[in-house]
Amino acid sequence: MIGRSVLVPNLVTDEELEAANALTQVRINLATLLGPALGGMLIGFIGAPLTFLVTSGCFLVYVVTLIAIPTRMYAADLSANPASRGSKPDGTWLTRLGEGWVYLYRVPLLFLLTMITLFFDLTYGPLEPALPVLIAQKFHGQASMLGMMWSSFAVGALLGTLLWGRFRPQWSVRWVTSSIIVCWGLCSGILGLAQSPWLAMASLFLGGFTYAPYNVIYATCQQRLVPDQIRGKVYGATTTMTGAGLPVGYLMGGVMVASLGAPLTVLIGGAACVLLGLGVFLLRRPWNVETAKSEKRTSLPAP
Numbered sequence: 001m002i003g004r005s006v007l008v009p010n011l012v013t014d015e016e017l018e019a020a021n022a023l024t025q026v027r028i029n030l031a032t033l034l035g036p037a038l039g040g041m042l043i044g045f046i047g048a049p050l051t052f053l054v055t056s057g058c059f060l061v062y063v064v065t066l067i068a069i070p071t072r073m074y075a076a077d078l079s080a081n082p083a084s085r086g087s088k089p090d091g092t093w094l095t096r097l098g099e100g101w102v103y104l105y106r107v108p109l110l111f112l113l114t115m116i117t118l119f120f121d122l123t124y125g126p127l128e129p130a131l132p133v134l135i136a137q138k139f140h141g142q143a144s145m146l147g148m149m150w151s152s153f154a155v156g157a158l159l160g161t162l163l164w165g166r167f168r169p170q171w172s173v174r175w176v177t178s179s180i181i182v183c184w185g186l187c188s189g190i191l192g193l194a195q196s197p198w199l200a201m202a203s204l205f206l207g208g209f210t211y212a213p214y215n216v217i218y219a220t221c222q223q224r225l226v227p228d229q230i231r232g233k234v235y236g237a238t239t240t241m242t243g244a245g246l247p248v249g250y251l252m253g254g255v256m257v258a259s260l261g262a263p264l265t266v267l268i269g270g271a272a273c274v275l276l277g278l279g280v281f282l283l284r285r286p287w288n289v290e291t292a293k294s295e296k297r298t299s300l301p302a303p
Helices: 002-011 014-046 048-068 093-106 108-124 127-138 143-167 173-193 197-211 213-225 228-242 245-260 262-282 285-294
Strands: none
Touching: 002 014, 002 213, 002 228, 014 048, 014 143, 014 213, 093 108, 093 228, 108 173, 108 213, 108 228, 108 245, 108 262, 127 143, 127 173, 127 197, 127 245, 127 262, 143 197, 143 213, 173 197, 173 213, 173 262, 213 228, 245 262
């Protein structure tokens, strides 16, 4: 995933960057939407062992497409540091590893976006262990209903990503980010209060639709804020930080479902998202400072 994010800015121009990230999210959403259905069909026709073999073949196709990309596209732009061309890296491997962390802490907006993503994943996490229990206990549904719920989310996310990539509105990053988090929290609250599976599916569809631009915006901001020659190191640092959000959220969700029940767990997660979104909106200074520094070298919208 880090390699893909590093490669994208070398394949498209800065003006096309947001559209390229939107296309990447469309691919992910399509895989989420169609993958389970295709897997179920293949298992029914050819059995599980051969289905795994087909899946391996799909990865082989992916590798072949990567090999087909011209080698020059993988090369980092070292124009900002010409002295590094053809020279060996300075310092120990530990020093080079720490470059990404140092840069992360030196760029307030990048650090803020990383922390927002961490806590967004953390507040979203309880939903996943709670949803199967909520469906079984409240709606008396089974695996098919759970699949329909997640398909509703995937369809909403796909539609939201397509529309965002098509129109690419130049709205404030701060306003859009906080609105997405608040809207997701409200949709989670509706899901926790829903008395029918149709209302629950509608809330997940709307949640997926409003959530869709977040990953596009986050990836685009990262790519525009980080110089090409250290992008991999910085992405390694940000992924290490954000990667803890979902597992910890899942753990919290499991504990909360066991002690509070699934509907209340979903409600609490939604309320935490709303509070997080409001807090993000109230944090003006990091957005203002970094945008003022970056507005000449990037196309980030004003805060």
